[in-house]
Amino acid sequence: MDEVLISRAITESYFKEFAEAMDVDVAIAGAGPAGMTAAYYLAKEGAKTAVFERQLHVGGGMPGGGMMFNRIVVQEEGKQILDEFGVRAEEYEGGLYIVDSLEAVSTICSKAIKAGARILNLISVEDVMIREGDVITGLVLNWSAVSWSKLHIDPLTIKSKVVIDATGHDSEVCRIVVRKLGPKLKTQTGEVLGEKPMWAQRGEREIVENTREVYPGLIVAGMAASAVFGSPRMGAIFGGMLLSGKRAAEVAAEIVQRVTPL
Numbered sequence: 001m002d003e004v005l006i007s008r009a010i011t012e013s014y015f016k017e018f019a020e021a022m023d024v025d026v027a028i029a030g031a032g033p034a035g036m037t038a039a040y041y042l043a044k045e046g047a048k049t050a051v052f053e054r055q056l057h058v059g060g061g062m063p064g065g066g067m068m069f070n071r072i073v074v075q076e077e078g079k080q081i082l083d084e085f086g087v088r089a090e091e092y093e094g095g096l097y098i099v100d101s102l103e104a105v106s107t108i109c110s111k112a113i114k115a116g117a118r119i120l121n122l123i124s125v126e127d128v129m130i131r132e133g134d135v136i137t138g139l140v141l142n143w144s145a146v147s148w149s150k151l152h153i154d155p156l157t158i159k160s161k162v163v164i165d166a167t168g169h170d171s172e173v174c175r176i177v178v179r180k181l182g183p184k185l186k187t188q189t190g191e192v193l194g195e196k197p198m199w200a201q202r203g204e205r206e207i208v209e210n211t212r213e214v215y216p217g218l219i220v221a222g223m224a225a226s227a228v229f230g231s232p233r234m235g236a237i238f239g240g241m242l243l244s245g246k247r248a249a250e251v252a253a254e255i256v257q258r259v260t261p262l
């Protein structure tokens, strides 16, 4: 067995995928439940989709369940998406279902990749790329290890027809846009309004309404959508994240159609 052959297999395969991810229909920042669900629905419909995840692990806040108990709760609408993924959900009471968070994360990730989405972990989105009219046309990426170790190393870029900010509570891509391009988001103030205290029912309702194009070429999904539009957090109920991911895929597909020359 040739060790160098093993190394060559890994690097050649990886860089082929990375090169393909450099020009995509949809680039997604964050492989939490919202980002991976969006990636699944987009890839399933044939959109070239890449997800960039800062951490070693995927799933964002999902594997940790509620306060480290690796269970999550979904309501009926969220369960329908889990049914489609083949994730088991056991009826609890009050219209709620209980789900093993590790089964959910691993299955959604697997479904997204098998549908054709590329998920690249240990890569951080550190900026956006723009063109005339300040339209967002891609992402600026660096290895997470570079920022963690504070190395002074320039990033690389990828091009996309639309970007989805699925970075969770920090809504990092939207905050970068406000910092660099001014308070021009489609919110009341043009800025990130900031997440409100816990109110699960309202948070779950508003997250889907908040999943939209917040800046030309930029959609916001999942907890980032709640944070950007100033909606309440909802804790360890995850139906809204799945529904928001699905909605983000629909909005992204419309934008891809709009900007793709016939």
Ligand code: 48F
Pocket: 029, 030, 031, 032, 033, 034, 035, 052, 053, 054, 055, 058, 059, 060, 061, 062, 123, 124, 125, 126, 166, 167, 168, 169, 170, 172, 173, 221, 222, 223, 224, 233, 234, 235, 236, 237, 238, 241
């Ligand atoms: O935080 P996260 O799980 O966001 P989500 O998909 O789901 C939120 C829930 O987990 C939970 C909740 C439920 O009620 O409130 O918090 O909206 O996943 C976001 C992912 O984005 C990654 C981060 O590591 C996480 O895995 N991320 C954040 N910033 C960046 C990033 C960045 N700049 N570049 C790449 N990945």
